[in-house]
Amino acid sequence: MKAKKNHWNVIYELARLDFKLKYYGSALGFLWSLLKPFLMLGILYVVFFYFLKVTIPNYEIYLFLGIITWNFFADTTKDIAPGISSKAHLLQSTSLTPATVIAGTILHSLWTFLITLVIFFIFFFALGLHLTGSAIMLLILIPLLVLITTGVSLCIAPLYMRFNDFGHMWDILLQMLFWATPIVYDYKIVPASVAKWYLLNPITRVIVDMRNAVLYGFFPEPKQMLITLTITALIYFIGTVIFKKYGKKFIEEL
Amino acid sequence: MEKNLSKNYKKNYNIVIETRHIIKEYRIPHEKTNTLFGQILGRFKGKTTYENFRALNDVSFSLHKGEMVGLIGKNGSGKTTLLKILGGIIQPSSGSFTIEGTVAPLIGLGVGFHGELSAEENLYLYGAILGMPRKKIKEKLDEIFSFAGVERFRNMKLKHFSSGMVARLAFSTMVQADPDILLLDEIFSVGDKDFIPQCLTKIAEYRQRGKTILFASHDLSAIEQQCERTILLDKGELKMFGPTKDVVQYYKTI
Numbered sequence A: 001m002k003a004k005k006n007h008w009n010v011i012y013e014l015a016r017l018d019f020k021l022k023y024y025g026s027a028l029g030f031l032w033s034l035l036k037p038f039l040m041l042g043i044l045y046v047v048f049f050y051f052l053k054v055t056i057p058n059y060e061i062y063l064f065l066g067i068i069t070w071n072f073f074a075d076t077t078k079d080i081a082p083g084i085s086s087k088a089h090l091l092q093s094t095s096l097t098p099a100t101v102i103a104g105t106i107l108h109s110l111w112t113f114l115i116t117l118v119i120f121f122i123f124f125f126a127l128g129l130h131l132t133g134s135a136i137m138l139l140i141l142i143p144l145l146v147l148i149t150t151g152v153s154l155c156i157a158p159l160y161m162r163f164n165d166f167g168h169m170w171d172i173l174l175q176m177l178f179w180a181t182p183i184v185y186d187y188k189i190v191p192a193s194v195a196k197w198y199l200l201n202p203i204t205r206v207i208v209d210m211r212n213a214v215l216y217g218f219f220p221e222p223k224q225m226l227i228t229l230t231i232t233a234l235i236y237f238i239g240t241v242i243f244k245k246y247g248k249k250f251i252e253e254l
Numbered sequence B: 001m002e003k004n005l006s007k008n009y010k011k012n013y014n015i016v017i018e019t020r021h022i023i024k025e026y027r028i029p030h031e032k033t034n035t036l037f038g039q040i041l042g043r044f045k046g047k048t049t050y051e052n053f054r055a056l057n058d059v060s061f062s063l064h065k066g067e068m069v070g071l072i073g074k075n076g077s078g079k080t081t082l083l084k085i086l087g088g089i090i091q092p093s094s095g096s097f098t099i100e101g102t103v104a105p106l107i108g109l110g111v112g113f114h115g116e117l118s119a120e121e122n123l124y125l126y127g128a129i130l131g132m133p134r135k136k137i138k139e140k141l142d143e144i145f146s147f148a149g150v151e152r153f154r155n156m157k158l159k160h161f162s163s164g165m166v167a168r169l170a171f172s173t174m175v176q177a178d179p180d181i182l183l184l185d186e187i188f189s190v191g192d193k194d195f196i197p198q199c200l201t202k203i204a205e206y207r208q209r210g211k212t213i214l215f216a217s218h219d220l221s222a223i224e225q226q227c228e229r230t231i232l233l234d235k236g237e238l239k240m241f242g243p244t245k246d247v248v249q250y251y252k253t254i
Helices: A002-022 A031-051 A059-085 A088-093 A098-126 A133-162 A166-179 A192-198 A202-216 A222-246 A249-253 B002-013 B036-045 B079-086 B119-129 B134-148 B163-177 B195-208 B220-226 B244-253
Strands: B015-029 B050-064 B068-072 B094-099 B103-106 B181-185 B212-216 B229-234 B237-243
Touching: A002 A098, A002 B119, A002 B134, A031 A059, A031 A098, A059 A088, A059 A098, A059 A133, A059 A166, A059 A202, A088 A249, A098 A133, A133 A166, A133 A202, A133 A222, A133 A249, A202 A222, A222 A249, B015 B079, B015 B212, B050 B079, B050 B094, B050 B212, B050 B229, B068 B079, B068 B220, B068 B244, B079 B094, B079 B103, B079 B181, B079 B212, B103 B163, B119 B134, B119 B163, B134 B163, B163 B195, B195 B212, B220 B244, B229 B244, B237 B244
Parallel strands: B050 B237, B068 B212, B068 B229, B103 B181, B181 B212
Antiparallel strands: B015 B050, B015 B094, B229 B237
């Protein structure tokens, strides 16, 4: 019990230091991490709303929610590698484990995500929109998002540690996944023939459900929610199995 | 049944560390590829050849509660590897070990502190890894800095510290964390004439409270002064384990 509590202490300290290091010595400090989603939002908004004439109502807020959700997933999985390599010394000389380091990275990303979520809601209300009871779903969807991200991080962390060039591949995969996720467009435009596969992407499912809950006042269908839960559990399970097998093995290779 | 027996045995004789046939083997490929690309290319070129290197070969011993045991051997004899395994940093290839109580390794000089952060910030993380909650570290901070004799540099970035100063900080923090078993690897090699006696006094106090220490060093006189029993490793094998005097004498002949 005591060991478990201490585990959380370490995760908290790691996240705090990462947070500090990331914005240390930059004049804009934390604003940098906010600038990125805003720039992305601005560019995608201009291209899709003005040039391509997307007709989704409240497109700016629709896009905003998609981007911050996606960014949490993408940034976390990208931060896993520098997170581990910057702590190579600690991993090799103390009882700190890679799993704890990954948990620290995820907690750090979650803080950033929650702050951007607050900014999102400031925007949301400033635009005169209203929340309904379905927004309570966020309390389930955000933990699901964290679990999916954790599962994927655990799967790829050993690859990062073993192969120096895995980061490049993951970048490309993320690019592909970005367009295979309904961030800038609506999932309903996906042709029915591929929709079955398309909707297996758990990030897609979370983004769709988040929009329904926050923007449109819908609760997800129980059956669909069950599928989302199953996929999430499966990813998390695979992640822990892979990590259990390979996670410690590569400390010596760092 | 067998488990119960060994538990009773431990209770009776106060064995706190027991290793059973520990083997640590490294596979050193003749052509090391660190990239996924290289790995795939390697598959086409044919089998890569390996060389097996045994860092530890069938090491079994047990340590009693409250004793300080020396660990000697030439460079590359497996001292650090053994401490890393006992500290839970790396896993043995085969064999097993049991440890009763909390264990903390003090291995290497850098101790993995992060250079860009202040000494104080670093201690919060390091302390957490050693099992101290934030509140406790805060209380002990003055003591840690004064024992290490670096109070003046509390807010200095750690990268500006000398290796001796870092070693002092690491040792001071370790003492405050108060683990049941301490694994020390060459801590005195960077300490100056003032710090070493200070450390030895602390270690003596620490032992009076029934703590156990495994102390790896090349400083044979320190080993002779401090340790009743000593382990001699040679090329990964446990050559001798007995009264320090005999072991050191034998070591000088090989």
